[in-house]
Amino acid sequence: MLPFGRVAIIGLGLIGSSVARAVRATMPTVRLTGHDADPAVRDTALRIDLVDDVAETPGAAVIDADLVILCVPVRAIAAVGTEIAPDLPAEAVISDVGSCKAEVARSLAAALPDHAIVPAHPVAGTERSGPEAGFATLFRHRWCILTPVDGTAEPAVERVAEFWRRLGATVERMTPDHHDRVLAITSHLPHLIAYTIVGTASDLEQVTESEVIKYSAGGFRDFTRIAASDPTMWRDVFLTNREAVLEMLGRFSEDLATLQRAIRWGKGDELFDLFTRTRAVRRSIVEQGQDDAAADFGRTHD
Amino acid sequence: MLPFGRVAIIGLGLIGSSVARAVRATMPTVRLTGHDADPAVRDTALRIDLVDDVAETPGAAVIDADLVILCVPVRAIAAVGTEIAPDLPAEAVISDVGSCKAEVARSLAAALPDHAIVPAHPVAGTERSGPEAGFATLFRHRWCILTPVDGTAEPAVERVAEFWRRLGATVERMTPDHHDRVLAITSHLPHLIAYTIVGTASDLEQVTESEVIKYSAGGFRDFTRIAASDPTMWRDVFLTNREAVLEMLGRFSEDLATLQRAIRWGKGDELFDLFTRTRAVRRSIVEQGQDDAAADFGRTHD
Numbered sequence: 120m121l122p123f124g125r126v127a128i129i130g131l132g133l134i135g136s137s138v139a140r141a142v143r144a145t146m147p148t149v150r151l152t153g154h155d156a157d158p159a160v161r162d163t164a165l166r167i168d169l170v171d172d173v174a175e176t177p178g179a180a181v182i183d184a185d186l187v188i189l190c191v192p193v194r195a196i197a198a199v200g201t202e203i204a205p206d207l208p209a210e211a212v213i214s215d216v217g218s219c220k221a222e223v224a225r226s227l228a229a230a231l232p233d234h235a236i237v238p239a240h241p242v243a244g245t246e247r248s249g250p251e252a253g254f255a256t257l258f259r260h261r262w263c264i265l266t267p268v269d270g271t272a273e274p275a276v277e278r279v280a281e282f283w284r285r286l287g288a289t290v291e292r293m294t295p296d297h298h299d300r301v302l303a304i305t306s307h308l309p310h311l312i313a314y315t316i317v318g319t320a321s322d323l324e325q326v327t328e329s330e331v332i333k334y335s336a337g338g339f340r341d342f343t344r345i346a347a348s349d350p351t352m353w354r355d356v357f358l359t360n361r362e363a364v365l366e367m368l369g370r371f372s373e374d375l376a377t378l379q380r381a382i383r384w385g386k387g388d389e390l391f392d393l394f395t396r397t398r399a400v401r402r403s404i405v406e407q408g409q410d411d412a413a414a415d416f417g418r419t420h421d
Numbered sequence: 422m423l424p425f426g427r428v429a430i431i432g433l434g435l436i437g438s439s440v441a442r443a444v445r446a447t448m449p450t451v452r453l454t455g456h457d458a459d460p461a462v463r464d465t466a467l468r469i470d471l472v473d474d475v476a477e478t479p480g481a482a483v484i485d486a487d488l489v490i491l492c493v494p495v496r497a498i499a500a501v502g503t504e505i506a507p508d509l510p511a512e513a514v515i516s517d518v519g520s521c522k523a524e525v526a527r528s529l530a531a532a533l534p535d536h537a538i539v540p541a542h543p544v545a546g547t548e549r550s551g552p553e554a555g556f557a558t559l560f561r562h563r564w565c566i567l568t569p570v571d572g573t574a575e576p577a578v579e580r581v582a583e584f585w586r587r588l589g590a591t592v593e594r595m596t597p598d599h600h601d602r603v604l605a606i607t608s609h610l611p612h613l614i615a616y617t618i619v620g621t622a623s624d625l626e627q628v629t630e631s632e633v634i635k636y637s638a639g640g641f642r643d644f645t646r647i648a649a650s651d652p653t654m655w656r657d658v659f660l661t662n663r664e665a666v667l668e669m670l671g672r673f674s675e676d677l678a679t680l681q682r683a684i685r686w687g688k689g690d691e692l693f694d695l696f697t698r699t700r701a702v703r704r705s706i707v708e709q710g711q712d713d714a715a716a717d718f719g720r721t722h723d
Contacts, residue, residue: 122678162436186455187702213547219493224436229505238438242639243584244639245717246717251715259723260638262635262638264636265531289458289487298647301628301632301640304622304625304633304641305632308618308621309640311677312677314680314695315639315673315697317702319606319676320607321698323606323669323672325602326443326602326603328702331607332604332702332705334544334566334603334607334608335607335706335711336544336546336563336712337520337602337604337607337608338546338609338615338647339606339607341647342643343702343706344712344717345702346505346703347699347702347703348696352695354612354689357684358684358687360618364684368681371617371618374620375617375670378613378616382660385660385663387656390656393616394652394656395652396623397615397619397620397623397645398652399483399643399646400622400634400648401548401645401649402641402649403634404645405523407634409634409638410646411433413645417718417720418718
């Protein structure tokens with residue numbers, strides 16, 4: 120039994136277009152409609168035949184959907200919720216893919232008080248953006264976190280869980296607040312730091328930007344991948360998950376100051392102990408299939 | 422004309438063993454000797470036939486070499502220089518592969534005042550360590566920076582440059598001090614930050630280490646690769662290039678505090694502007710062949 124038969128995707132960027140491709144690949148009988156606020160993205164979606172029907176408005180996309188997935192930047196979710204309300208079938212389940220869940224759950228519950236709302240966050244992505252960046256296998260072997268709003272009927276939650284399992288993800292549930300803390304450290308802070316250091320490197324007087332680029336294989340290039348992520352999406356994440364991000368940033372700054380002091384005073388043992396401990400974390404990530412076992416991310420050296 | 426005919430490699434870890442393999446692949450008539458302080462590494466080198474002769478002491482390895490490359494952690498270089506001095510042929514050229522050059526150049530010049538010293542730094546590596554982690558193509562399309570000591574005869578510098586070109590690298594020259602500043606931002610600070618955030622994530626009370634690992638695909642996992650690099654090597658780098666690392670760290674902390682303030686006060690435009698600027702840096706790195714063009718470092722999603 121398919122969990123849903125008529126899926127509407129609002130927002131056809133990297134994640135929305137990956138959902139569309141993954142649905143086509145794994146549930147080919149599902150009828151897919153889509154909408155994007157950008158007319159150029161709608162044109163591309165039509166040209167590459169991303170969905171069965173590209174609608175001109177969000178309302179037209181959802182009008183006979185049984186699952187609506189909002190794949191827009193998190194600060195746009197409330198407005199889209201309000202906009203689709205009049206056209207939404209009573210039995211439609213509403214979900215999203217945003218990186219912050221507490222605020223999203225609150226605003227969707229306010230905009231659509233009579234609907235089953237099952238916020239979701241597939242922990243997957245690349246540094247690319249737009250409808251042509253998506254691919255059908257993006258969610259395979261990744262986690263998808265559901266943060267159901269209080270009072271949501273269990274069958275609706277289970278159908279959304281089954282939907283993501285069909286796309287290849289493993290589903291986990293947690294409260295929106297806990298999600299936002301976990302993601303603040305595993306995703307939001309890493310992005311913030313990567314953006315910062317790439318900015319710092321571009322602003323030096325004594326080292327040119329051309330040198331930074333030439334010698335980036337010493338480690339810097341790893342950070343630039345993350346710092347190439349979508350600016351609108353990430354602006355919204357930091358403004359929305361502000362409290363948890365600032366909390367984690369406080370911890371990080373403390374730890375960095377401690378390390379700074381160890382370097383200044385030549386405390387080699389402290390450095391060595393930390394560097395040994397962090398090595399073990401990497402090992403666990405690879406063992407649990409959350410990253411390639413190949414050295415250097417499997418980069419080619421030919 | 423081969424630049425050197427008898428090459429001794431002291432230190433048979435990731436870089437030393439990659440040099441050995443690359444020499445075998447590109448200059449098969451070169452006679453290769455090697456030594457490592459760790460008897461287990463010497464046994465492995467023998468077993469995998471890494472070099473023509475595995476010597477029991479550094480002195481025995483260099484006794485008829487015309488090029489000696491020290492591939493040991495930077496704080497071990499001075500001692501090795503002193504140790505090989507009595508056995509070193511007068512005409513042998515001395516080089517190394519260390520990530521800090523001012524201190525290395527000084528200590529090698531002090532230990533071996535009568536020799537041609539051409540410090541080198543191939544900007545390449547992976548998070549793996551040991552003689553079995555190396556591979557022959559590690560240096561291809563990467564930069565190798567030479568920082569010749571004042572008064573070194575030009576032909577010696579040119580032979581070392583040719584040696585690295587044969588291994589596939591593009592050679593650049595700069596002063597040791599400039600090298601140390603450039604690498605502080607493109608390599609040392611990124612490592613320091615990666616080690617820090619992986620430590621921070623392991624120490625939280627509200628988020629378990631198991632959650633950090635499960636949801637690491639949100640960005641964190643990119644940092645763990647770098648934070649899995651060799652602890653001894655990196656301890657030595659931070660202690661040796663202290664001034665430049667602390668300078669770059671000061672800049673980074675300033676920029677991070679600015680971003681922190683922008684998040685706290687909801688200044689979305691500031692965030693958006695930075696995130697747009699950093700995206701362009703990534704584009705340049707890919708365009709200049711310093712990283713894979715494929716999304717997500719070319720990680721497989723199957």
